[in-house]
Amino acid sequence: MTIEAIVAGVAYELSNTTEFIFQEESDFGMPDVRRLTEAGPLQHGLTDVGFRMGARKLRLKLACNADNAATLDAQRAKLLSIFRPRNASLSIRKTLDSGARRQIDCHFNGGLSFRTSDRKGMVQVEVIELLAPDPTFYDPTAVAVPFGLTGGGGAFNVPLAIPWNVGSSVLDQVKAIEYVGTWKADPIITIYGPITDAVITNETTGMKLDFTGTTIDAGSYYVIDTRYGHKTVREDDGTNRIAALTDDSDLATFGLEADPDAPGGVNSVRVTGSGVTEATQVYMSYYTRYVGI
Known part of the structure; x- marks a missing residue:
């Protein structure tokens, strides 16, 4: 020690x-x-x-x-x-x-x-x-979870968040994220355009971030910061885009839950969107958090 x-x-x-x-x-x-x-x-x-x-x-x-x-x-x-x-x-x-x-x-x-x-x-x-x-304590090594038609099989430890190309006109994928922490993680999600009607849903908790009615243009990106004290949505030029979320979105409570709130620590997260190209990228990063040692 x-x-x-x-x-x-x-x-x-x-x-x-x-x-x-x-x-x-x-x-x-x-x-x-x-x-x-x-x-x-x-x-x-x-x-x-x-x-x-x-x-x-x-x-x-x-x-x-x-x-x-x-x-x-x-x-x-x-x-x-x-x-x-x-x-x-x-x-x-x-x-x-x-x-x-x-x-x-x-x-x-x-x-x-x-x-x-x-x-x-x-x-x-x-x-x-x-x-x-x-x-709360945290593991200082960030975790990235890939979403996309060619994404990998699950979460993995990396020094920095990693983006993924999705390369199809429609993105619709569910990942079972095995969260090993003992306290909720509040991720940062970045969505690179082009993409229309992007929705990120934690199907285990029912919480979602819904951009239905919004198109993120090619060459632009949105950063959704769900951490406490932040709770922001910003475009790459710094413009506040929180109004792009639908009224029933859960920016205040969205996150990855620990066992037993998510049985076995498994959070099923779905990412959907249309109008994507090979330039479209989506990535999520978070730190695994612990209520104590």
Whole structure:
């Protein structure tokens, strides 16, 4: 098992090093959950109307391990540099003994006061608190799922999303996506024209993104971002095209569900459209998300 902090694309190992002794982690499991309830007049008890997960507060306990005061000062300076407050998030990546990787985006939220009471000789012990606004972890390797008449058999891991040529006047294909995460994934879908009446439907959940009545011209593309805080549809020139979705589309809730909400994690996704050519491309990419480790 290894723990790394990733800042501006640079990874700093916090475990299995001669600089730092990794002693403890906490709050990597289930995040705080708050049930939402309501009660009507004369009602006994409450009505449960759902839940919300709170932001996650991670804690890492490290010890600077030095053999002289100058080295200890350098180690302290390195921790301060890694975790200093920034507007941009840093990431904590944990590599499990199986080789699987889990990552979470967070911000420094406390610690690194370097009290003398926490120092014994040349060993300085510190607890670092990190606030993760999104409490879920994710596999940092993106997954792409091909759709098209010549598409492959299923999802596969790739460093970046991959487009697919469909090469026919009509596109109508269903893929059974075996989603292995334990929390819903919100994909980004890009549709390159020409295509008319494009519809993406998760037949397992009944959720859809319906562009019936819209033609995406050759040389243009739409990007549908279903992630929370985004929920956008934009053309390649940045124009807002959310109005191109039909009123019964599910941009707010569309995604890939985990088992048991999707039995076995299998999401059957159908992509349809007409007027396509060899220039038409459709692709979906997402990160596999986990409620905890």
